[in-house]
Amino acid sequence: QSVLTQPPSVSGAPGQRVTISCTGSSSNIGAGYDVHWYQQLPGTAPKLLIYGNSNRPSGVPDRFSGSKSGTSASLAITGLQAEDEADYYCQSYDSSLSGWEVFGGGTKLTVL
Amino acid sequence: QVQLQESGPGLVKPSQTLSLTCTVSGGSISSGGYYWSWIRQHPGKGLEWIGYIYYSGSTYYNPSLKSRVTISVDTSKNQFSLKLSSVTAADTAVYYCARASAITIFGVVIRGNWFDPWGQGTLVTVSS
Numbered sequence: 182q183s184v185l186t187q188p189p190s191v192s193g194a195p196g197q198r199v200t201i202s203c204t205g206s207s208s209n210i211g212a213g214y215d216v217h218w219y220q221q222l223p224g225t226a227p228k229l230l231i232y233g234n235s236n237r238p239s240g241v242p243d244r245f246s247g248s249k250s251g252t253s254a255s256l257a258i259t260g261l262q263a264e265d266e267a268d269y270y271c272q273s274y275d276s277s278l279s280g281w282e283v284f285g286g287g288t289k290l291t292v293l
Numbered sequence: 294q295v296q297l298q299e300s301g302p303g304l305v306k307p308s309q310t311l312s313l314t315c316t317v318s319g320g321s322i323s324s325g326g327y328y329w330s331w332i333r334q335h336p337g338k339g340l341e342w343i344g345y346i347y348y349s350g351s352t353y354y355n356p357s358l359k360s361r362v363t364i365s366v367d368t369s370k371n372q373f374s375l376k377l378s379s380v381t382a383a384d385t386a387v388y389y390c391a392r393a394s395a396i397t398i399f400g401v402v403i404r405g406n407w408f409d410p411w412g413q414g415t416l417v418t419v420s421s
Contacts, residue, residue: 217408226413227340227408227411232407270340274406281355282345285339
């Protein structure tokens with residue numbers, strides 16, 4: 182059971198827009214801690230996609246965007262492409278216990 | 294650019310200690326500003342943060358693993374290491390090392406932030 186909750190799967194047709202939610206609580210996202218997003222293509226290591234809720238690292242297309250509100254965050258992907266098919270993970274910090282980095286359970290994006 | 298590479302045994306016997314090393318190239322661990330991290334992924338599952346270390350030796354661990362984990366740094370070799378004791382089959386996973394940007398408040402480094410870049414990962418199987 183992950184501290185951050187993501188839908189197990191989402192899907193969309195090429196060119197469409199999809200969103201992936203990441204729901205936390207008052208000890209992580211709701212406490213104001215930043216949310217970061219990673220893309221994991223099959224058989225590869227995760228890659229940073231969004232940092233600090235809504236910032237894109239150099240080289241990440243502007244089709245990817247992030248937002249945060251209250252105890253949740255979202256990743257939006259517009260103009261879906263076949264190469265976007267991957268697993269997506271959110272990450273934040275949780276202040277419970279002694280404080281720790283937490284991930285969502287991951288969302289499998291299927292491009293139809 | 295900074296690159297990370299994990300190394301270590303791919304097979305560990307139950308009850309023994311898992312030991313992995315991450316070698317950093319393209320940048321110095323001693324330069325500061327980053328926490329050096331271990332993250333694992335059980336087969337077909339999500340990501341689990343294990344812990345991270347600052348070049349000064351300051352460490353933070355996942356509370357659920359804290360009693361079994363030790364992360365250390367060797368700045369002379371530009372490496373950091375993971376030791377996980379008393380392993381069971383439940384510790385079978387792909388282990389990644391990664392760099393985490395450090396958060397600083399009033400000039401004091403307090404913890405890590407996002408993870409970038411990551412090593413390619415190494416599969417460790419716990420089996421007799």
